[in-house]
Amino acid sequence: xxEVEQDPGPLSVPEGAIVSLNCTYSxxxxxxxxxxxxxxxKGPELLMYTYSSGNKEDGRFTAQVDKSSKYIxxxxxDSQPSDSATYLCAMGTTDSWGKFQFGAGTQxxxxx
Amino acid sequence: DTGVSQNPRHKIxxxxxxxTFRCDPxxxxxxxxxxxxxxxxxxxxxxxxxxxAQLEKSRLLSDRFSAERPKGSFSTLEIQRTEQGDSAMYxxxxxxxxxxxxxxxxxGTRLTVV
Numbered sequence: 001x002x003e004v005e006q007d008p009g010p011l012s013v014p015e016g017a018i019v020s021l022n023c024t025y026s027x028x029x030x031x032x033x034x035x036x037x038x039x040x041x042k043g044p045e046l047l048m049y050t051y052s053s054g055n056k057e058d059g060r061f062t063a064q065v066d067k068s069s070k071y072i073x074x075x076x077x078d079s080q081p082s083d084s085a086t087y088l089c090a091m092g093t094t095d096s097w098g099k100f101q102f103g104a105g106t107q108x109x110x111x112x
Numbered sequence: 113d114t115g116v117s118q119n120p121r122h123k124i125x126x127x128x129x130x131x132t133f134r135c136d137p138x139x140x141x142x143x144x145x146x147x148x149x150x151x152x153x154x155x156x157x158x159x160x161x162x163x164x165a166q167l168e169k170s171r172l173l174s175d176r177f178s179a180e181r182p183k184g185s186f187s188t189l190e191i192q193r194t195e196q197g198d199s200a201m202y203x204x205x206x207x208x209x210x211x212x213x214x215x216x217x218x219x220g221t222r223l224t225v226v
Contacts, residue, residue: 008152034214041201041222043203043218043219044203044217045217046215046216046217088154088155090155097207097213098145098161098162098167099157100157102154103154104152104153105154
């Protein structure tokens with residue numbers, strides 16, 4: 001079983017809808033969590049970074065971390081066709097700052 | 113462009129040849145990471161550096177792989193005697209240093225071994 005599980009999708013939503021993405025993990029030592037967006041054949045682009053439990057908002061993006069449930073979420077409000085991409089969650093521990101565990105990614109398609 | 117820069121963007125090589133990739137991190141970022149990504153999967157950790165010191169290596173990094181970061185600036189990843197299974201996107205990322213995990217990735221080098 002992988003340490004980080006993420007539904008591969010594809011997740012198709014109409015333009016303007018809220019996109020809801022999530023990851024579950026098994027390692028309770030994970031302390032920081034990131035969401036990346038990756039367009040086809042491009043490198044991952046950092047969207048959100050959170051440390052410990054709670055919510056963080058940045059523009060149309062909201063990241064939630066529930067460490068008790070080992071569950072993290074990313075919400076995208078007012079979705080646009082340009083949001084069509086693969087979204088990757090990543091997480092790590094403070095005793096190994098450089099080693100992140102990634103989910104396999106969820107493909108999102110926003111239709112006009 | 114002040115982001116992470118990787119060269120070349122694409123590399124096609126014959127099985128058994130050696131290849132070398134270069135990564136230039138964001139200026140003043142102390143940490144540099146190498147990851148590998150295959151189609152439909154998330155990136156997998158290979159190794160990372162704190163300045164010039166290589167602090168951790170994944171068991172994915174076989175003896176055919178070697179990474180260096182001389183003088184704590186750019187880094188190179190060399191694969192010797194390439195195999196078809198080495199075909200993947202090789203990603204480099206950098207971050208400011210200890211206590212900050214935000215890692216910024218380059219555009220990757222796509223390796224195809226034929």
